[in-house]
Amino acid sequence: MHxxxxxxxxxxxxxxxxxxxxxxxLGVIDLTTTRLDGVGEGSATVDDVEVSDTARFDRALxxxxxxxxxxxxxxxxATIEGRPVVGYKISIHEMGYSRETxxxxxxxxxxxxxxxxxxxxxxxxxxxxxxYAGELKLTLRVNGTSETLYEGNMTVEVSE
Amino acid sequence: xxPADAVEGHEQTTESRTVVIRERLAQAGAVALRVCVGTxxxxxxxxxxxxxxxxxxxxxxxxxDSYTLANALVxxxxxxxxxxxxxxxxGLETPGMVLHEGAYYGRNYGQIVFSLPxxxxxxxxxxxxxxxxxxxxxxxxxxxxxxxxxxxxxxxPALGASAGVICALGTFAANVxxxxxxxxxxxxxxxxxxxxxxxxxxxxxxxxxxxxxxxxRRIGLAxxxxxxxxxxxxxxxxxxxxxxxxxxxVLGTCYALYRSRLTASPDDLVSPLAFRAITYGLVGxxxxxxxxxxxxVFLPLVVVDVSTARSNDPRSLVIVGIALxxxxxxxxxxxxxxxxxxxxxPRVLSSFQYLGTGGTTSRTGWGTFVQSMIDGLPxxxxxxxxxxxxxxxxxxxxxxxxxxxxxxxxxRLYRVFVxxxxxxxxxxxxxxxTFYLTVLEAAPVIAGVAGSLAVGAVGAWQFLxxxxxxxxxRFWSRVRSRFRLRSRxxxxxxxxxxxxxxxxxxxxVALSVSFLLMYISRLPLHAQLTVRYLLPLYPLAVYAMAxxxxxxxxxxxxxxxxxxxxxGGVLVGCQLFVVVVAAxxxxxxxxxxxxALVGLAAAGVFAVLAASSVLTERFDRATAVAGGxxxxxxxxxxxxxxxxxxxxxxxxxPAAGWVADLLATA
Numbered sequence: 001m002h003x004x005x006x007x008x009x010x011x012x013x014x015x016x017x018x019x020x021x022x023x024x025x026l027g028v029i030d031l032t033t034t035r036l037d038g039v040g041e042g043s044a045t046v047d048d049v050e051v052s053d054t055a056r057f058d059r060a061l062x063x064x065x066x067x068x069x070x071x072x073x074x075x076x077x078a079t080i081e082g083r084p085v086v087g088y089k090i091s092i093h094e095m096g097y098s099r100e101t102x103x104x105x106x107x108x109x110x111x112x113x114x115x116x117x118x119x120x121x122x123x124x125x126x127x128x129x130x131x132y133a134g135e136l137k138l139t140l141r142v143n144g145t146s147e148t149l150y151e152g153n154m155t156v157e158v159s160e
Numbered sequence: 161x162x163p164a165d166a167v168e169g170h171e172q173t174t175e176s177r178t179v180v181i182r183e184r185l186a187q188a189g190a191v192a193l194r195v196c197v198g199t200x201x202x203x204x205x206x207x208x209x210x211x212x213x214x215x216x217x218x219x220x221x222x223x224x225d226s227y228t229l230a231n232a233l234v235x236x237x238x239x240x241x242x243x244x245x246x247x248x249x250x251g252l253e254t255p256g257m258v259l260h261e262g263a264y265y266g267r268n269y270g271q272i273v274f275s276l277p278x279x280x281x282x283x284x285x286x287x288x289x290x291x292x293x294x295x296x297x298x299x300x301x302x303x304x305x306x307x308x309x310x311x312x313x314x315x316x317p318a319l320g321a322s323a324g325v326i327c328a329l330g331t332f333a334a335n336v337x338x339x340x341x342x343x344x345x346x347x348x349x350x351x352x353x354x355x356x357x358x359x360x361x362x363x364x365x366x367x368x369x370x371x372x373x374x375x376x377r378r379i380g381l382a383x384x385x386x387x388x389x390x391x392x393x394x395x396x397x398x399x400x401x402x403x404x405x406x407x408x409x410v411l412g413t414c415y416a417l418y419r420s421r422l423t424a425s426p427d428d429l430v431s432p433l434a435f436r437a438i439t440y441g442l443v444g445x446x447x448x449x450x451x452x453x454x455x456x457v458f459l460p461l462v463v464v465d466v467s468t469a470r471s472n473d474p475r476s477l478v479i480v481g482i483a484l485x486x487x488x489x490x491x492x493x494x495x496x497x498x499x500x501x502x503x504x505x506p507r508v509l510s511s512f513q514y515l516g517t518g519g520t521t522s523r524t525g526w527g528t529f530v531q532s533m534i535d536g537l538p539x540x541x542x543x544x545x546x547x548x549x550x551x552x553x554x555x556x557x558x559x560x561x562x563x564x565x566x567x568x569x570x571x572r573l574y575r576v577f578v579x580x581x582x583x584x585x586x587x588x589x590x591x592x593x594t595f596y597l598t599v600l601e602a603a604p605v606i607a608g609v610a611g612s613l614a615v616g617a618v619g620a621w622q623f624l625x626x627x628x629x630x631x632x633x634r635f636w637s638r639v640r641s642r643f644r645l646r647s648r649x650x651x652x653x654x655x656x657x658x659x660x661x662x663x664x665x666x667x668x669v670a671l672s673v674s675f676l677l678m679y680i681s682r683l684p685l686h687a688q689l690t691v692r693y694l695l696p697l698y699p700l701a702v703y704a705m706a707x708x709x710x711x712x713x714x715x716x717x718x719x720x721x722x723x724x725x726x727x728g729g730v731l732v733g734c735q736l737f738v739v740v741v742a743a744x745x746x747x748x749x750x751x752x753x754x755x756a757l758v759g760l761a762a763a764g765v766f767a768v769l770a771a772s773s774v775l776t777e778r779f780d781r782a783t784a785v786a787g788g789x790x791x792x793x794x795x796x797x798x799x800x801x802x803x804x805x806x807x808x809x810x811x812x813x814p815a816a817g818w819v820a821d822l823l824a825t826a
Contacts, residue, residue, distance in 0.1 A: 004318040008308060011325040015300045015332055019293035024286070032292035032341040061750035062757070063582035065592040069745055116825075119747040123592040 039104055040141055042082015049150045050074040051136055055090065057127055057158045064124040068099075068156070072114045073138060075149060080110055086149070087139040088115040092132050092156060102141075132156040194429065196362065198369045200313055201377055205368045207306040209361035209388040213397040214299050215816055216802020217353065219346050220809020221248060222399045223687060225255035226352070229400055232266025233275055233348045241265060241497055247345070258509045260499060267506045268402050269494045270448030271355070275400075278358075279351035291342040295350070295812040296335035303328040334815040342810075350812075352400035360397035363408030364388040367699050370415045371706045374661045382715055383706040390794030391603040391698040392690035395801065398812075402449050403695035409446045410457055410671065410696045413439050414664050414703070417465065421660035433476055437483035439465065444487025448494065451505050455555060456678045460670030468658045468666070562677030576683045576691055579760060581753065589686030593749030595805075599697065601756035602690035602797070604763035604790035606701040607770065611708040614771035665707060668700050710773035711787075718784035725785045729792020730799075737800055738823060748805050755800075759793045766790045 022031040052071035060067050070090055089100035101117045115138070134156045138149040197206045221227060227249030235243040242263040246252045252264045259265075266272060285294050304324045311320010342350070364384045372380025387393055396404050419428075420436035430438075443461060446454035466472060492502035499509055537545065553560075565572065575583060580598045587594050600607060623631055658666065679693040705711050715722070741751045766786040773783050803820045811817030 004321040007325050008304065008321050011304055011329055012301065015297050015304070015328065016289075018332075018336060019289035019297045022290035022293055023288050024290070025288045030290075031336055032290055032339040060594065060747060060753075062753045063587055063592075063594040063749060065582075065587065065594070065749065067747040067750065119745065121592045121747050121749055123588060 039083045040085050041143055042080070042084050042107075043142055044080045044084040044105060044140060045078045046075045046140060046149050047078045048076035049138060051138070051150060051152065051154075053152070053154045055134060055154055055156045057122070057132075057156060059160065060121060066122045066124065066127050066158070068120045068122065070117045070136075072116045073136070073150075074112050074114045075138065076112055077105065077110050080105060080107060082107070082142070085141040086113075086115060087137070087141060087146075088117055089137045089139070090117060090154075091135045091137070093135070094129075094132050095126065127158055130158055132158075191429070197365045198372075200309055201372075201381065202365050202369055204306065204309045204313060205381065205384045205388070206361045206365045207302050207309065209364045209384075209394075209397075210357060211299065211302050211306060212389060213357045213360060213394060214295070214302075214812055216799060217295075217357070217398040217812040217816075218802065218807065218809045219342070219350055219353065219812055221349060222806065222808060223401065224249065226400055227254040228256040228266050229268060229272060229352060230349055231257075232269070233272050233279065233352060235266070236269075236272055236276060237279055237348065241269075241494070248349070256507075258506045260506075260509050265498050265506050265509075268449050269506070270445060270490065271352075271400070271402060271405055273448075273490070274359070274405070275348075275351045275355040278354045279348055282347050282351055282354075286344070286347065290339075291344070291347070292339050292814075293336065294342075296332055296339065296814065299335075299813055300328040300332040303331065331813075331815060334818075335813055338814045338818045340810055340814055340817075346809075349400075353398045353812075356400045356404050357397045359405040359408040360393055361388070363393065363404065363411045363699065366408065366411040366415050367703060370411070370418055370664070371703065373415075373418060374664070375706065375712065378719070379706050379712055379715060382719070383702050386605055386705075386791055386794075387699045387702045389798070390605045390791040391702065392692065392695060393698055394798050395602070395690055396692060396695060401692070402453070403692050405449055406446055406453050407696045407699060409442050409449075411699055412442045413457060413461065414667060414700075416442060417461070417667055418660050418664045420465075421468075421470070421663050433479060436465070436469070436476065437480050440480050440484040441487035444484050444491070447488060447491040447505075451491070451507065452558065452678065453675075456558075456674045457671060460667060460674045464663060464667040464670055468656050468663045558679075558681075559674070559677045561681045562679065565681035566677075572680065572683065576680065576694075580684060580756065583684050586684050586686045586688075587749075590749070593747065593752075595689060595749050595752040596684060596686070597690050597752065597756055597797075598684075599691050599694060600763050601759050602794075603698055603701075604759035604766065604793050605787065606698060606705065607763035607767035607790060608705040608708070608711055608787060609701050609770075610767035611711050611770035611774055612704050614774040615708070615710075618774055661707070664703075668703055672697055672700055705770075708770075711770060711783075713777070714773060714780045714783050714787070718781050721781055722784040722788035722791075725788030726792045726795070729789050730795045733792050733796045734799055737796055738804065741804070751805055752801075755793070755797045759790070759797070762786065762790045762793055 018031070020026060021028045051073045055068065055070040057066040057068055059065075068090075073088055075086065084105050086103050086105060087100050088103065089098060091098035099117060099120055101115070103113075103115050105113065132155075134154045135152070136154050137151050140147045140149050193203065197203045221230060227246070230248045231243045231246055231252070231254075232241075234245070234247050235241065238244075243252060243257065243266060244264075246254075256267050257264050258267065282291075282294065285291075289297065307324010307327065308317070308321045311317045311324070314320065364387050367387055368380040368384035370380070371383040393404065393407060416435045416439040420432045420439055422432060424431050439461065440458075443454055443458045446457060469476070491505065495502050495505050498504075498506055535542075575598065577599045578601075580586070580594075580596045580601060582594050583596060586596045590596060623635075626634075675694055675696060683691065683693065685693075737751075737754065740746070740754060744750075746754065766783070766789070769779050769783040769786050772779055803816065804823050807820060807824070811820060
């Protein structure tokens, strides 16, 4: 009984002490470093890119809306330093539409890294053709500069 | 007396004084604990609910009218009611904000004031501890307490304490490892969310206490667990809107009503009459959050309470009236400060769209008919009639509108309670995504209410199968025995002869009808997700299940089957959902519909089995399994909606955010 009480109070002391140590009053250590620290800084060399040349507008499950599904793109990272950002963007000019999802790379991310675009749902009346011409763009953003990794056309097919 | 004696004597008095103070503090703590959560098991339920809600707690605002509350909280923390600056959101003109005489005001001030102490506490803690770790710390401490209390409850204190400590330290370490800073800008939002979660947990505990008192602790625990882990109460727990708090107050009202009907016992802290006063006091407090909903609780309460109270003598009525008036005081004061009139809450200032007021109403058939009647009256009579009608239409308009909507389009009940899917107007406003869930889709487990419906059907059938003459005679004798009138002439206040539990049953039914009528004309609606307007109905449905004898029999005999099915359904089910959604790369609306369809199928099976359980015991185990499965599907939706489908803002527990990131890339 005595031991379990000691255990209990010991644990509580640890749990309370850690945030205080990292707190503004003492500030002995900083345990909450922001994840955005150093984002977009560093360098990376990408030596290969794989993208799909088709995407689809699928009918959503149990609704008339369409969902834009773009297959993941893959990039091959040869060397990396810091935390560069890769933007994966699709534009469909005929619809006046574009969407980009950014991925933060981290120091360990060498080799093939896959990038996905967040899914998008469109009302049924937005779609009135069999297919649309799309444009894909992959951009590497480091130290305030941006480098185009890939730029090309793709077809967005509307599936019924 | 020597000086030494005097010093010793002085020390002794200080010592005994400290002992007295400590004892008093302990006593006060025990009383507070008893008032808030009841027993030790109640405390475990409370802590467990809090711990669960925090798993998928995202710090941020989910619906744009929460900006209003957050900005109003910031203003109130600055010491004024008017909102000067849009700290959150696109500007001050967010839904629910009102403009009155050149100043902006929020709404739901009861909720905002309730959040204020949480904000102060958090700001105080943030002065010494790292804000990004405070919530992880609090959660770990909740887990430690949960382990300790569970252990004491199960007579294994050492085991409970060590299990709690190990879990707490493990998760705390994980949280610290991936911790992120929490900017001070988010403190008010944290406060709003914590207050909402505490209210949700208190609501869950109150349901436990009510059911445990009517039946036993096991049934109470089951009802609380189902409500806290498998219904949208948990979905809205960390989303700071009024629904959860109103739900908690509704459950408190049910509990106080029940206690007011019990015979006084020396163990009680307060008398049954005081509980009756509390019943009304809670409704009065609800006005401070949403006057309309409070009225929707008040109306059935008055009907059920006055007609079933043991005594409606002047003393009781005066005490109840005083309690109600006192509880309305904060509402009145806030209204006076904002609008200058105690009866004009902020909500009324902006959206006054009831029948017969302001000329902005849509004339219904009924309204036209009434108007033509009034036009036929002489002006001296018409004026007061119009005034009365205008005043009462403000209060009753919603109910009439709801009844009218139900008569005109009963099909909407199906779209609100059974299957939603793609409802054009709703989906369009939901960004073309089908994330509208009906009551049954959001909480398949409440399909067990079919058992109660079956009891009614069986009763009616038996009744009709007798010879009509005998049936009529029996019906009359029953009615007479129910309405056993007192010999005194003030018979209109004579109570019906109803048991305490039956009183609550009647209140729950009347309350559900009241909420349904209040909102059905506006449903189905976008941004509801789980028909949040009807949130109090979920725990009330669970209550109805707990009151169902055949379901209690099944729970007593087969609770293990139900529990294991639930555990399996959560562990395996969550993964299956994630795999299906990832493999077919389903969008958010689609993923929600997968939950809806699977939930509906399971709910159908459970409903049939629960109904059959009234007639036969043959399928009891299968019913327990089906019940466990439906509950698991509810839990799956809560966890996955929190961790996968609806991501906004950083997670309160950084480790949960890490898991969410992992699932997002899957």
